[in-house]
Amino acid sequence: MAKHEYAFYPGCSSQKGASASNYLTSVESMCKTLDVKLTEIPDWNCCGASIGYAEAGELPRHVLNARNFALSEQHLPGQEIVATCAACWLGARETRERLTHSDTLMADTREALKEAGLTINEMPGIRHMVEVLIEDLGFEEMAKHVVRPLEGVKIAGYVGCQTNRPFGVAGESFENPVYLDKLVEMVGAESIPEYEQKVTCCGGALAFSEPERAQAQIKDIVESAYDHGAEMIVTPCPLCQANVEIYQGQVNKRYGTKFDIPVMYYSQLMVVAYGGSAKDAALNGQVIKARRLEEIAAKPVKR
């Protein structure tokens, strides 16, 4: 039996061929090393994300998340739900909070769920993968598995919004969370705690609908990483990763910059540091290739 078991909510962007499929690959490798067992919630659905608000209303949005709770309770009783996506985690946590605090909303939700033949009896715990890493495993345990430290690599820890606000990770401040910097140090790389854009918004869904606004923010985030001498950026959020990575070419056109900095998931850094291959870490999923990590991943491990 695995040391830690959870009901897993991968979310739409983690699916095969979707924008964060590289995140999922690296999380799976990471969890194998850490002896964490993730069992996918059968037939899970979209969380609605924050951007669905024009049509979502209040109850339909919570009912969407509640369906996942009900499926988890039915198939994986007693297990906490773990999400890797910031928006999934936020959406589910918000629903958990609202339903817990309003009997009316809870009763209405139960009535709607009946139409899908489902019910909720207990509210599940909702965790983000970084919470599992920090709180359930701890830095000491995570550090034990490092066999190929990312020595000499300077990495800007970009936390972004939705894993940080409004809920955030316990014990961290909204303005200057430090867990990502600690994680960078843990894998043997050099962190940049003074990176002042670490909680700046990447523009979220406005990267699609109003690119000029989002790209102004993306420019600040990338520029500051360069100013601090970073070779790459690391983030815990799929939308932050995509927005900050894939629009660098457009930002360059708009602002005359020459940005070309890789944007990684924490799980990819960990997999390489844990001795995994470039494939295990899904380095082939980068639009801006992380050459330095690829070189390190090709090296033999220190045992």
Add this chain to the structure above:
Amino acid sequence: MSANTAVAEKYRNNFLKEIEEQVEMGDWVKMCMQCGVCSGSCPTNFQSAWEHPPQELFMMIRAGKREEVLTSSSMWNCTSCYNCIVRCPRKLPITHIMHGIAEYAHRLGMAPKMQPTRFFSGLFWKNATKTGRVNELKLSMGLYFKDGFVQGIKNGMAMQSVALGMVKAGRLSVMELFGGHKCKDQKGVHAMLKKAYEIERGRKTAKIAG
């Protein structure tokens, strides 16, 4: 009588009450003390300025500026970064109130038709709830082609290098055009959402009647 005239009739001269009863988290609006921390913390207001930043919208609601608030493009500039929520000294759930006012304006048909984020928001929800899971390819194409076929091709061409990069990295699949990812129990998803809309609409209408 249109939905808009019905509520306008009921809440005549009391726009604050209308927002409190019809908008998600609307009952928090009266708690705003006009400090402006929300506006100073908002990334899109900081950059290019909202027509009416959040604390201004709150005062306009109290001043009964119904038409100006509901037709404003302001709320649609929200990126859902939640910075205003965590900084508000009165703990107003400002992000949710912005979404709530936007949703209400959209529901009444008063939101600006050409506002791109209003369009994208509706597109996202329909995309996600159609099969229970988001189809990223159809979502992007739906946005590019919103202003017609010719503009759609132009938008697609402008985004070509971004899209190709994603396809090469295995993070955008053309197979999504032919079905793609979905929930098995789509029927159940649709039925429960239909019920949820019915219940929510019922509760809002009861307040107008009451």
